[in-house]
Amino acid sequence: MHGSSFTYVKDNGIKKSKIDRILVSQCFLNDWPSAALTTLPRTLFDHRPLILITTKQDFGPILFRFFNSWLTKLGITEVITSCIESGHFYGKPDQILNAKFKALKSVLKASIHDQKTQENFQSSILNDQLAELDAIIDLREYTEDELSLWVEIKEKLLEFEKAKTQDYHQKSRAKWIKFGDENSSFFHNYINCRIARNRFVGLEINGS
Structure with a gap:
């Protein structure tokens, strides 16, 4: 999830928790590995609205890969x-x-x-x-x-x-070759989850 660490804020920030989720099927990240969950501004409410984005965010070409x-x-x-x-x-x-x-x-x-x-x-x-x-x-x-x-x-x-x-x-990037693990669907799902978790969807600078 991007945007903020909490989805529920109460009593001027005294009570904060992450209680809202989006449930997806087991093979969801295989079909949309670039999906990202983002919180929106809560304004006057105590819950932050959530938005699920499945479109790929293109920030241009990668600068270069160093071997x-x-x-x-x-x-x-x-x-x-x-x-x-x-x-x-x-x-x-x-x-x-x-x-x-x-x-x-x-x-x-x-x-x-x-x-x-x-x-x-x-x-x-x-x-x-x-x-x-x-x-x-x-x-x-x-x-x-x-x-x-x-x-x-x-x-x-x-x-x-x-x-x-x-x-x-x-x-x-096949670490299971080194550690002796099996190249199964579990590791593919893990990689897709890591890609989605580490993706930058934007930067907030001075409120913009």
């Missing part, structure tokens, strides 16, 4: 620090923060794209070298240098694969 694997990229901390400190941002605090996020989004997007392109190129070269080493093992055993090179290539490829797997896991 944990980016923190392992070479020089990413310097890129972020340089972008924030070198830019010139003006306006109210929320406008300044929004401008910083927009600038950081474009800089990070370019930097991560360049690094991923370079990683894909390196991965292609390493796979070719690994294929050459695999062809050798069919004829004879590895020498010490070849064995050392094979181990080094495998470790580098595993690092690239680990970063990709980490991104996939973060995109899925």
Whole structure:
């Protein structure tokens, strides 16, 4: 519920409680995951009217998603620090923060794209070298240098694969994979409830 913490206010605020509810069916949030319950001004009454909104509130595109694997990229901390400190941002605090996020989004997007392109190129070269080493093992055993090179290539490829797997896991937000829970309808309902509970439907600033 949004708008206020209480639905019933009596005796100039001495008695306050949340007694009004809206009952929905079990699969309601599956059909309308963006639904939100909002209290309206009570004016002269002791109960706040409730309104159930099922239409999606569009506040524009999400600024950007930050992946944990980016923190392992070479020089990413310097890129972020340089972008924030070198830019010139003006306006109210929320406008300044929004401008910083927009600038950081474009800089990070370019930097991560360049690094991923370079990683894909390196991965292609390493796979070719690994294929050459695999062809050798069919004829004879590895020498010490070849064995050392094979181990080094495998470790580098595993690092690239680990970063990709980490991104996939973060995109899925599937915590039951980590904790061993079952991917059942219970968790889908829980996620939909969390989405509805955390959704911003508006901001009240100086009565507006």
